[in-house]
Amino acid sequence: MASTRTTTISLRVNGETHSLTVDNRTTLLDALRERLDLTGTKKGCDQGQCGACTVLLDGRRANSCLQLAVAAEGREVTTVEGVSDGERLHPVQQAFLDFDAYQCGYCTPGQICSAVAVIEEFAAEWPSAATADVRPEAGPPKVSEEEIRERMSGNLCRCGAYVSIVRAVTEAAEAAKRVTA
C-alpha cells in the first residue's frame, strides 16, 4: 500500500510564498500545475527526458518533474510566469516571438526557462561539451550557435523549431552581453 502521508510545506515561487499541504509523492511540477495553477510549466514526459517542465531552482535550471515538492522547500522557484518583468517580456521571450522560435508552444516555457539560465551560464563562464578549450587561459566560452545548440539540447521540440530557437537565444544572449558590457 502506497503511503498517503502529507506534509505542509512553504513553497517560494516567483517571489511569492505559498503554504500548502501536499501528498509526499507530489512532484514540484504537479504542485505548480495542480495546486498553484501555474500551468505554464508543462508536463511532456514526466520522467526527465524532454525538458518541457524546466524551471529555475535558485537560478539554475531543473526538470520540475524530477523534484519532489517537499524537497523544494526553502528554494527559490522561478517558472515561465515569473520570467518577465511585469508586463515587459524578458528579452528571451521577445526573441522567441520575433524569430518565431516555437510552433505549438508546448515546449516553449521550458525552452525559455532554459535559455534564461543558459545566458546566466555564459555570464558565469561555464563551459559546455561544445566548448573546444576549457583551460582557464583559453578564456570564457564564447556565445556561438554550436554552444547554444549543445546547451539547449535538454529541451526537446517536436515541431522542429530548433533553427529559430538557436537564433532567438543567440540574439538574447548577445543582447545580454551588450547590457553587461
Place this chain on the structure above:
Amino acid sequence: MTAPSLPITSTTTTESTPTRTNDAVGAANTRVEGIAKVTGQARYAGDIPFAELAYGWLVLSTVARGRIRSIDAEPVLAMSGVLAVLHHGNAPRLQPGVGLMGPDASTLLLQDDRVPYRGWPVALVVAETIEQARAAAEALVVTYDEEPHDVVFTADHPAAHTPEPSRLVQPDVERGDVEAELAASAVVVDEEYTTPEQYHNAMEPHAAMARWENGRLEVVDANQGSHAVAQLLAALFSLDLDSVRVRSEHVGGAFGSKGFNAHLILAVMAATQLDRPVRVVLTRRQMFSLVGYRPATAQRVRLGADADGRLRALDHESVSLSSAHQQFVEASTRHSRALYGADALRVRTKVVPLDVGAPSFMRAPGWTPGSFAVESAMDELAEKSGEDPIRLRVRNEPAVAPGSGLPFSSRNVIACYEEGARRFGWADRDPRPGTRRDGRWSLGLGMAASAHSAGVAPATASITAEADGTFTVRIAAADIGTGARTALILIAADALGVPQESVRMKIADSDFGPAFLAGGSMGTTSWAWAITEAAVALSKKVLPGDPIPPEGITAKADTTELVGGREQLESLGFGAQFAEVAVDVTTGEVRVRRMLGIFAVGRIVNPLTARSQLIGGMTWGLSMALHEGGVRDTASGGLANADLAAYHYASNADVPVIEADWVDDPDTYNPSGIKGLGEIGIVGGAAAIANAVWHATGVRQRALPLRLDRVLGAGA
C-alpha cells in the same frame, strides 16, 4: 455605428468608412497567441482547472494477445482517494462502427475481455488526485489467458495481402508492360528500401477533460478538429450532436495523432459514470501504444531506363505493417503516382496485419516513406546512368499525373530544382562519391524531390459584423502549432477589406459547426475558403453605412457545394531538398551540415510561420533519416523503446542550419491560391540525406534510420 465598407460592394469612401485594405496576406506576422505562449498563459487541454475535478489513469494490457481472466478492483477501490475502477465488466456500452475514417475498433474501449495487443486499455482508475490515481492504477492486478502473438513484420509475411480500395486506399495501378520495358531497359535499378515504425510524439501528451453541464456533455480536448470529435463522441455514446460540445483552444502538436483517442473516450465514460468532471492525460509511455504511429514499410522499387536516363518502367510495391485489430494502410505509392513519367507504371500496396496497435496518419502519410524509397532509387538510377540527379528528374517530368492520368493544376518542381541548385552550389558537386574530406569527415551532397497533395475539404464559417466596427470570425478550425489562427486572421482581413486588428478569430469549438480537421495539409486551405465565402455573404447583408445592432449582423457560409463542384485535377505542392552530410567512416557517425528546401506551394499566407512550418518538416526529415525507429520486442509484443530516452528524435544539437524558401506558384484551383504546406517539408528529406551519405561514402543506405552500425557495416 456604421459598417465599414466591404470588398464586394461599394467603392465609395466616406468619412465614416475606413479605407479598404487587402494587403494582410503575404506579410510576415508574429502569432496572435504568441505572447500567451511565451509567457505560459496559453492553456492547453490539461491546463484548465475545474471545480471537483477527478483524475483518470489508464491501465494497459501487459500481454500482446489473449483474454482478461480477472481484474481485482476491490483492493484498489479501498485505496485512499480512489473513486472508481472502470473495466469491461462495468463500463458504459459504446456504439460500434464509429471512427474518424470509418468504423474503428480502437474506439471500442472496455467493451469486452479481448486483448488485441500489448498496451491496450484494460481499465481506467479514477481518483481525487493524480498521485492517488497513479498509485492505484499501478496497484491494479489484472490476470490474462495469454494466446500466441505475432509482431514480426516482414515483406514476405504469409499474411501480406492487398487491402480493399477505400477513400484512403487508392487502387493499384498497372499501365503498360512493366516487365517488357524493364527487359528492354539499358539501365535497371531493383532494390528494397525499409522504414521502421515511427512515433508522432507531440510534446503535449493527449489530454481531455469531460463533464456534464446542464444536460450537455462538455469536453476540453487536445485534438485536430473539434467538430469531428464532437460528432464521433455523439455517435459512440448515442447522444444528440447538439448535446455535445468539444473545445480545443491550444494544441501542443499533433502530427496526425490527435484525432479521436482513448484518453477522451475514457474521460467521457468516467465523467458519465461519476457525474463529475474527469481529466485523463496519457503518459508519454502510454502514447506509444494508444495514438497510432507510422507503420514500418518494406518497399521494392524497380526502375528501368534508356541509357540517357529516360524512364521506361517504374514499379513500386509497398508493404506496410498493419494491425489485426484495426487496419491502416500506409499509402506509400502516392509519391510514385505523382512524380515521374514512365512508359509503363505499376504501383501496388499491401499490408501485413499483426498483433500490434493500429497505425495511423503521421505527418505526410504515405508520401514520407514512399519518397524515401522512390527518391533513393532515382539517385541510384542517376549513378548507374551517369546522369546528374536533377537532370534525370527533369528528363522524366510527366505531362499528366502518372497515377491518375489527370492534368496537374500547376507543377513548378523544375523551378524548385533550379533555384535550389543555384543556392546550394549544386553545380560544383563532383558526381563521384567519396571525393571530399574534412579531417576525419567524408563529405557528400544529396538531393531529392518533394511533393504533397494540395487538397481542400468542406467547411462552414460565420462572420459577425460587430457594433463597434470589428468583426468576429467563428470556425471550428484547429491551430496545432501551424499558425492557422494567425493565417486565418490575415485571410479574413483581406476578404473583409479591413485591417487585421479589426478581426477577432474564434476557433476550435464544435459549436461553430462542421469544418475539416487540421490534417492532410488541408486545414488552412479549407478554412480560408469558408471564411472568404462568409465575407462575401456578409457583404450582401451589410452595406456600408448600414446601422449595426448591438448583437451584430452575422453571415454564414458552407463550402460543401463549391468544393464538390470543382473539375477533377491533380493538385499538388512540389519542392526540392538538398543536404550536405559529413560521415565519420571510422565510427559511422552521420552529421547533417546544412539543408535547403525550395518549395512551390501556392500562395504563402504568412511567410514567418510558413517558413517555420517548412523547416519543421525538414527537421522531421533529418530526424527520420538519422534517429527514429520503434523497436519491437518480439517476446512481449510491446515496444522496447517506448520513451524519449530510447525513442530518439532530433534534439537541438542534431540540427544544423536549415533554410526553406519558395518560388512563385500561382494556382487558382483553390480560389485562395493556397496549396497547404504543413507536411511537404518532411517529404524527400530522408532521401536527400541518404543520397548525400552515398555521395560521401560510395555506399548506399536503404534502411532507416542510418544507424552507426548500418553505415559501418555497409562498407564492410
